[in-house]
Amino acid sequence: MGFDPSFSSRQFKSVGTRPLRPDGIDKVTGRARYGADFNMPGQLVGRVLRSPHAHARIKSIDTSKAEALKGVKAVITAADLPDMTAGDAALHSILENCMARTKAFYDGHAVAAVAAVDARTAREALKLIEVDYEVLPHVTDVDEAMKPDAPLLHENVFTEGVDPRPSKPSNVAKRSQYGHGDVQAGFREADIVIERSYKTEQTHQGYIEPHACVASVNADGTGDLWVCTQGHFVYRDQCARLLGMDISKLRVTSSEIGGGFGGKTHVWAEPVALALSRKAGRPVKLVMSREEVFRASGPTSATSIDVKIGARKDGTITAASATLRYTCGPWYGMWAELGAMTAFACYGLASVQTVGYEVLVNRPKTAAYRAPSAPMAAFAVESAVDELAGKLGMDPVEFRIRNAAREGTRSSYGPVYGPIGIGPTLEAVREHPHMQVPLGKNQGRGMACGFWFNFGGQTCTDINIGVDGTVTLAVGTIDVGGSRASLSLVVAEELGIPYSQVKAVVADTGTLGYNDMTDGSRGTFSSSMAAISAARNAIEIMRHRAAAMWDIPADDVVWEDGQARAKGENHGNLPALSLKEIAAAAPNTGGPIAGHSELVADGAGVSFATHICDVEVDPETGSTRVVRYTVVQDAGKAVHPTYVEGQYQGGAAQGIGWALNEEYIYGKDGRLQNPGFLDYRIPVCSDLPMIGTQILEIPNPNHPYGVRGVGETSIVPPLAAIANAVSNAAGVRMTHIPMSPPRILAALEAEQAG
Amino acid sequence: MMSGIAVSTTINGDEVEFLCQAEETLLEVLRDRLGMTGAKEGCGTGDCGACSVIVDDRLVCSCLVLGAEAEGRRIDTIEGMADGDKLHPLQQKFIEHAALQCGICTPGFLMAAKDLLAKNPDPTEEEIRFGLAGNLCRCTGYDKIVRAVQDAASVMKGA
Amino acid sequence: MVAVTLWGQLRTAAGGDEKLEVEAKDIRELFRKLAERYPGFEPFIARGIAVSIDGVIYRDTWSKELPQGSEIFLLPRLSGG
Numbered sequence: 001m002g003f004d005p006s007f008s009s010r011q012f013k014s015v016g017t018r019p020l021r022p023d024g025i026d027k028v029t030g031r032a033r034y035g036a037d038f039n040m041p042g043q044l045v046g047r048v049l050r051s052p053h054a055h056a057r058i059k060s061i062d063t064s065k066a067e068a069l070k071g072v073k074a075v076i077t078a079a080d081l082p083d084m085t086a087g088d089a090a091l092h093s094i095l096e097n098c099m100a101r102t103k104a105f106y107d108g109h110a111v112a113a114v115a116a117v118d119a120r121t122a123r124e125a126l127k128l129i130e131v132d133y134e135v136l137p138h139v140t141d142v143d144e145a146m147k148p149d150a151p152l153l154h155e156n157v158f159t160e161g162v163d164p165r166p167s168k169p170s171n172v173a174k175r176s177q178y179g180h181g182d183v184q185a186g187f188r189e190a191d192i193v194i195e196r197s198y199k200t201e202q203t204h205q206g207y208i209e210p211h212a213c214v215a216s217v218n219a220d221g222t223g224d225l226w227v228c229t230q231g232h233f234v235y236r237d238q239c240a241r242l243l244g245m246d247i248s249k250l251r252v253t254s255s256e257i258g259g260g261f262g263g264k265t266h267v268w269a270e271p272v273a274l275a276l277s278r279k280a281g282r283p284v285k286l287v288m289s290r291e292e293v294f295r296a297s298g299p300t301s302a303t304s305i306d307v308k309i310g311a312r313k314d315g316t317i318t319a320a321s322a323t324l325r326y327t328c329g330p331w332y333g334m335w336a337e338l339g340a341m342t343a344f345a346c347y348g349l350a351s352v353q354t355v356g357y358e359v360l361v362n363r364p365k366t367a368a369y370r371a372p373s374a375p376m377a378a379f380a381v382e383s384a385v386d387e388l389a390g391k392l393g394m395d396p397v398e399f400r401i402r403n404a405a406r407e408g409t410r411s412s413y414g415p416v417y418g419p420i421g422i423g424p425t426l427e428a429v430r431e432h433p434h435m436q437v438p439l440g441k442n443q444g445r446g447m448a449c450g451f452w453f454n455f456g457g458q459t460c461t462d463i464n465i466g467v468d469g470t471v472t473l474a475v476g477t478i479d480v481g482g483s484r485a486s487l488s489l490v491v492a493e494e495l496g497i498p499y500s501q502v503k504a505v506v507a508d509t510g511t512l513g514y515n516d517m518t519d520g521s522r523g524t525f526s527s528s529m530a531a532i533s534a535a536r537n538a539i540e541i542m543r544h545r546a547a548a549m550w551d552i553p554a555d556d557v558v559w560e561d562g563q564a565r566a567k568g569e570n571h572g573n574l575p576a577l578s579l580k581e582i583a584a585a586a587p588n589t590g591g592p593i594a595g596h597s598e599l600v601a602d603g604a605g606v607s608f609a610t611h612i613c614d615v616e617v618d619p620e621t622g623s624t625r626v627v628r629y630t631v632v633q634d635a636g637k638a639v640h641p642t643y644v645e646g647q648y649q650g651g652a653a654q655g656i657g658w659a660l661n662e663e664y665i666y667g668k669d670g671r672l673q674n675p676g677f678l679d680y681r682i683p684v685c686s687d688l689p690m691i692g693t694q695i696l697e698i699p700n701p702n703h704p705y706g707v708r709g710v711g712e713t714s715i716v717p718p719l720a721a722i723a724n725a726v727s728n729a730a731g732v733r734m735t736h737i738p739m740s741p742p743r744i745l746a747a748l749e750a751e752q753a754g
Numbered sequence: 755m756m757s758g759i760a761v762s763t764t765i766n767g768d769e770v771e772f773l774c775q776a777e778e779t780l781l782e783v784l785r786d787r788l789g790m791t792g793a794k795e796g797c798g799t800g801d802c803g804a805c806s807v808i809v810d811d812r813l814v815c816s817c818l819v820l821g822a823e824a825e826g827r828r829i830d831t832i833e834g835m836a837d838g839d840k841l842h843p844l845q846q847k848f849i850e851h852a853a854l855q856c857g858i859c860t861p862g863f864l865m866a867a868k869d870l871l872a873k874n875p876d877p878t879e880e881e882i883r884f885g886l887a888g889n890l891c892r893c894t895g896y897d898k899i900v901r902a903v904q905d906a907a908s909v910m911k912g913a
Numbered sequence: 914m915v916a917v918t919l920w921g922q923l924r925t926a927a928g929g930d931e932k933l934e935v936e937a938k939d940i941r942e943l944f945r946k947l948a949e950r951y952p953g954f955e956p957f958i959a960r961g962i963a964v965s966i967d968g969v970i971y972r973d974t975w976s977k978e979l980p981q982g983s984e985i986f987l988l989p990r991l992s993g994g
Contacts, residue, residue: 024849027857028841030792030832034858037791090960119782120775161922177921205994206892208796208804209858258794258858259892262994290797334989341988368994414920415965415986455972455993481855481893520993602974642852646894650855653895677801677890685896686883702969712993 003533003599007699007706014493015705018642021485022504023256035212035228035255036287043214044073044115046276046286047122048269049129050296051104051111054138054362054670055151058100058131061112065128071121074280075129077112081275084244093331095242097365098271104133105153105330106362107671108295110269115276115284138362138670142304142327145171145361153330153360171360173332178340178413179321181351186319190310194388198380200719200737201663202302202327205369206654206682209258210293215273216283222249223277227270230260230478231517235267236509242271243278253508254478261654262368263298265519294675298367299664301326301335305380307343315394317403319351320344320412324377328358329365338373341413342716343381345451346400346422346608348409362670368519370651371452371712375658375719379737382448382720387733396447396724397435401426404449421634421698422449422608428694429610434630443616443627444729450609450716454709455520456601460513461530463491463538463595467587469580471495473534474507476515477527481650481711482643483518489639490528490705494535496562497579513598521709524639526601532704538595545589546577603702604709609633611652611717617729619748622741624660624726630692636700636708648714649691655718657683659726661738763824765790766834774821781805783821784831792832792861796890803889806862807831813869815888832861835868844868844906853902855893863889867903875911879904917943917985923962926953940964941975943985961990 026032063075078101085092095101100111112129116122137151144150150171158166161175187193213227223245229235232254240247257264273286288297304325311317322343326336336356344352389399404422411417429435429447439445462474473491477483484504492499516522539559546564547554556568563576586593614628631648638644661681665673674680699706719737726744727733732751736743758773765788774783781798784790784807793816796804800815807816808830809823835842844867847853854860863886870877870885877885882903883896891899917933924931928951937943944962948954963972965986971977972990979985 020849021852023857024854025841027854027860028845028848028864029836030790030861032857033791034794036785036795120777161925163925207856207858208802208890208892209794209856210796256858257856258796259856261892265992265994287795290799290802334991337989338991341991368992370994372994411968414918414988415968415970416984418968420968453970453991453993455991458973482852520991522993600973602971602977603969605969642898643855646852646855646898649895649897650893654892676799677797678799682890682892683895684887684890685900686880686887688883688896690900691895691897 005529005702005704007701007703012493014489014499015637015639016641017489018640019485019499021482022488023479023484032256034209034258038214038226038255039285040214040216040283043283043285044117044280045119045122046113046115046273046284047126048110048272048292049112049126050292051100051109052107053104053133053135054107054140055136056104056133057136058102058104058111059134060132062130063112066114066125069121069125069128071117072114072125073282074115074276075112075125076275076279080279081242081271084241091238091241093365094238094266098267098269106364108292108364110272110296113272113276115280140361140363140666140670142302142325142359142361145359146325146357153362157360173328173358173360176337176340176356177354179353180410183319183321183351183353186351187310189312189318191313192388192391193308193310194384195308196384196735198305198307198383198735200303200376200379202299202363203658203662203664204294204299204680205261205263207259207261207263210288210290211264211268211297212287213270213273214283214285215270215277217274217278219281221245223274225250225252225270225274226255227252228255228257228264230257230264230480230519232478233476233509233514234265234517235270238267239271239274243274251508251510254506257478257480260480261370262372262519265368265517268297290677291675294680295672296364298365300369301328301366301373301376303339303376305377307380307384309384309388311388311392313392315392315399315402317347317349320349321353322380323355325357325359326373327361327363327366329363330360331365332358333366335366335373339377342374342451343377344412346405346449347403347412348405349412352412354412370654370715374450374452374716375655378448378450378716379719379723383723383735386724397426397430400449420606420608421696424696424698425608425610425632425634428632428696429612432612432630432632432694434612434628434692437628439614440616442619442729443614444725445612445614446721446724446728447610447612448717448720448724450713452521452607452713452716454525454604454607455522456526456604457516457522458514459526459530459601460515460598461527461534462512463534465538465583465593467583469501469583471502473502473504473531474512475504475527476507476512477523478518479506480518480523481646482640483523483527486524486639486643487527487531490531491535494532495539495579496560521711522601522604523711525604525703525707525709528639528705528707529601529703530597530599533597533599534595537597538593541593541595542579542582545582545586545593548589549577549585550574605700605702607634607708607713609713609717611721613721613725615722615725615729617726617744622744624739624744626656626687626689628689630694631714632694632696633710633713634696634698634708635710636703637697637706638695639707641695644695644710645693647710648693651712651714652691652718653683653688655715656688656722659719659722659737659739661740663738759822761822761825763827763829765829766831776822778821779817780819780821780824781816784816790831790833794858794861803866804859804862806865806889808865808869813866832864835864843909844903847902847906851898851902851905853894853899859889859891863891863899871907871910875907877907915979915983915985917987919987920989923954923957923987926957927951937979939976939978940971943979963988963990
């Protein structure tokens, strides 16, 4: 299409400013509509029956009594969702997770669902469904699940990535390995070697909005779905395939989304709602309760990680290795592999080796959580790095600067790095005033680095110029945190018009081409690229329209500052034509003026962040207070700096909760003990200080404005930064996340006893 | 004979009547019977504050109040916070300070902040943080929310 | 001619070879030639392979040219959250 995504330096007029967001008024007045805020006439209430057992064979399900209850319009089981996945294992696991087929694999696994005229009837109906379970032994711990005598989730899983292939099935779905050099030789060369094991517990993305949708399927095979999602095109394609519908006949409209962070990147209950609607012949509204969200959506992995790092007395790391065991839930996912790839990515190492094991357990299906798998690996590695620096008597920042990856370094996951930003973030931290603030009693400071990939993806964008010169920008990337403002700035910049003349909307799947979901920090990066491309296409058209209005060749028309100008001696006297004037004349110069773009945004480039954290640990209660926090991260180019700050602060806050308090607690019976916000306690306002941010701008060479993705990297360093701070404050090395008060007290007591 | 409890109440200054079941919460009544979806259900158990409303000058989680309890009381919701097309200073400051990202917690925070400032017009940062500790936000880390409330407080004091 | 390095699992599919020489002008041609040479590559291509060209990762742009002498590294196709 002739679009060149490379960076070209320029002075910005709109990009980099901080205007008010266009969807702000709706959100502060309660007018904005989220997943559960929509209703269709005649809709039924959908409810899901869930397994109370961590692992059980489903011998039979008798739905007859439920079906007979007055007011019940449909009851479904897996029989109503025939397998149309055609060998696509990933899609099959989504299907089986939506509705158990032969076994229930976790406490909360859906086994049946009803649609009824009201909530009371739906609740009654669930009680009337009789499920005959054969309860099986279960396993929820990552290390227990790897033992040879562990209860098996599947009889047909033989560890992939092992040569020769094992003859016995196990719960280890896959082994992966990365690295280069000779770690054994490297360790022999080292003057000091640190070897430690770490554990992190399972956490949930914790979005405040539960999954919710309204589904309507018609007898002719068409359907509508209103849903909160990070990717309505992805949801459309998955639902269409699972229900045997044509993609173009299922129209998915995205509501505003009340948080996702990776947890709304594939379907959970939406196919169930569609299947209920199909059977009942009426729309069905299906909203998950908070308890269902915890039990049956997609938390992150629990992990068990061994790290070994060796260094010479001068502070050069000679070798580093890690073995990472991550839980996937009942089906394979790439989680440990991502941990193995990212663990040492901040460092330039001659010899490094990481091995990842994907472990199946009787827990809900693991889903992505903001830079998935990287925070846990960073916790383990950055804790070991800190300990190593301490033993060498070196400043932790200086030690990292010495060993940081740079352009030309071979990354721990394989490719050689081009220009990267870890050095600048470390240097910025070294100079940051935070590092000079004196610490009080029982206080400790910690810092850590983090790495994440960032992605591009399929993106489609429409610009339409109204006859009054105002511009509609239709995008397909869901706005999770203010991207409509950023994208409007980009279009305003490119067209040369005021921000207030641009209105961004998120289109539905029937009115725009395919867009990948808002994940992988790709929202602003990809959509801005497509918006720039679409704007340039619109400018092309307007140059030709101006040429027609002037009756001169189009080659003699240029676009500057929102206006068409005639260049050359012959046309010097022609006054410039503004976008408004060209738009007003559009009906007679060729019709509506639009700029369109479909592209695959790629080459997003990796990003790095370094965090500094001060904590105060109460040695009597083990309670930790976060006193001070600073995020330093490279954004390439901050389109709307306030929203970039918001991403940095939000990621840090999630990391703080993860580091200090959040965890899934399972009983011996394999049931989740704390599926609610009371006992799964995320940070509240009084837990946190102001969160300082420093945005570095090292342009990304693969984006016209230099934009990098920013949404995820800020959750990677906090676990480690806080662990290092707590370890310094308490005087004992912490190796188990979350570092809740009981764990800190136990560590203090062990230290005193030992 | 129709089942249900007939309730007469005042919401955002308007007289409202509705019928509800005994077990329905005020949140369910607002959202499902009255079409007022500004209050959100984040948890249904009073832990997240997304459903916050003010009942007779008392900040409550509407998921912990029964619809029938609205009888004869005065209820204020997010839908009544602006004065026609004039935003309340808190609403304006939340937008200016980018104190919202996804916005799902925002109605609840605005109700809680309004209640806080009504009772304590000149709060310290610590008082703001503890005053809003009943409302969960997962996106912002609370930094910009606190700044917005501080700014709104000074505007409201000045006015 | 470009030098291509494979990640762990792909090496097994390539009979243990870590580095290969392939004549290919873009990613699409690279995948086609590799699948022809090693039938075991097909499931990996189906599941998704990302291509790093001089350190920059490309996930979907199969028409992306492979410059002569550039470092090509094949990785599993990753996603975020």
